[in-house]
Amino acid sequence: MGLIFISENACQELMEKLEETGHDIYKVKATDVVYNAIAAHPDIYMCAVKNTLIVDECIETEPPLKEQYMDQMESQLDDATLEPMIPAMTTGSGDIVFEMGSIGYDYPFDVPYNAVSTDRFFIHNTEYTAPALIDRARFAGLQIINVKQGYTKCSCIPVGSRAIITEDEGIARTITAYNRMIMEDCEDDPRAAETDTIEVLLIRKGYAALEGFEYGFIGGTCGTIEDKIYFNGNLSDHPDFELICSFIESRGYTPVWTQDTQLTDIGSIIYIA
Numbered sequence: 001m002g003l004i005f006i007s008e009n010a011c012q013e014l015m016e017k018l019e020e021t022g023h024d025i026y027k028v029k030a031t032d033v034v035y036n037a038i039a040a041h042p043d044i045y046m047c048a049v050k051n052t053l054i055v056d057e058c059i060e061t062e063p064p065l066k067e068q069y070m071d072q073m074e075s076q077l078d079d080a081t082l083e084p085m086i087p088a089m090t091t092g093s094g095d096i097v098f099e100m101g102s103i104g105y106d107y108p109f110d111v112p113y114n115a116v117s118t119d120r121f122f123i124h125n126t127e128y129t130a131p132a133l134i135d136r137a138r139f140a141g142l143q144i145i146n147v148k149q150g151y152t153k154c155s156c157i158p159v160g161s162r163a164i165i166t167e168d169e170g171i172a173r174t175i176t177a178y179n180r181m182i183m184e185d186c187e188d189d190p191r192a193a194e195t196d197t198i199e200v201l202l203i204r205k206g207y208a209a210l211e212g213f214e215y216g217f218i219g220g221t222c223g224t225i226e227d228k229i230y231f232n233g234n235l236s237d238h239p240d241f242e243l244i245c246s247f248i249e250s251r252g253y254t255p256v257w258t259q260d261t262q263l264t265d266i267g268s269i270i271y272i273a
Helices: 012-019 065-078 131-139 169-185 190-196 241-249
Strands: 003-007 024-029 046-049 052-056 060-062 089-091 094-099 121-124 143-146 156-158 163-166 199-202 222-225 228-231 254-256 270-272
Touching: 003 012, 003 222, 012 024, 012 228, 046 131, 046 270, 052 131, 065 089, 065 094, 094 131, 121 131, 131 143, 143 169, 163 169, 163 241, 169 190, 169 199, 199 241, 222 270, 241 254
Parallel strands: 003 024, 052 094, 121 143, 163 199, 228 254
Antiparallel strands: 003 270, 024 060, 046 052, 089 094, 156 163, 222 228
16 A cells, blocks of 8 residues: 655545545645745655655644654654664655755745656756755665756656656756767667666646646646556646647556646645555
């Protein structure tokens, strides 16, 4: 059984679909640490690096994740067989590590956890990445790619380990340049070039709602759970709907969306298995 983290502002139809998966669901609640439009967005407070979820201590959830974490830490302190204590909450779905507050109220200080992390790559504006997070990515052996966009996770839909959908032209250009470099370095090894590059689909900007802004970000509308990518709202209203679905399905995933709600940025759906 996995853990799903989703904004308390997600639409009811999506919540019902996620409940059907049988995974444990944590609703991320708004705080006053960041501005209101993103205050209940999971991708502001956390990022998963492989099977470890790095979470900022300022997060508020229902049920209360921090209380569960502290209870487990106390039980470890009481157990002499667990010396030295590792400050990680162990679940059936990997480890959860809390970090001291790294988040500021406004951009770019609100983005230290807003990275794209797959089994192969870590993509973010590394000038602003939380130190504990980037250290974890390096330790995990991920290829780190620096981009200018701090809201990287908001701006991208990861599709498996080495493909993304993005509306951010700067991210697309950086990934294209990275791919070109890999291809040049692997001229004599085409198989390495295929496995070490990132497929990217650039779509039109906008078409996702975000309260207080002209539009939100496509990556913030969704998240991958097992072999499905769930969207908060009606993906079929997006003008690049067919391109998005084809890209997702050709890589072995199924897009799932809701019918009666506008496609809305809720700060991604974070899942650890």
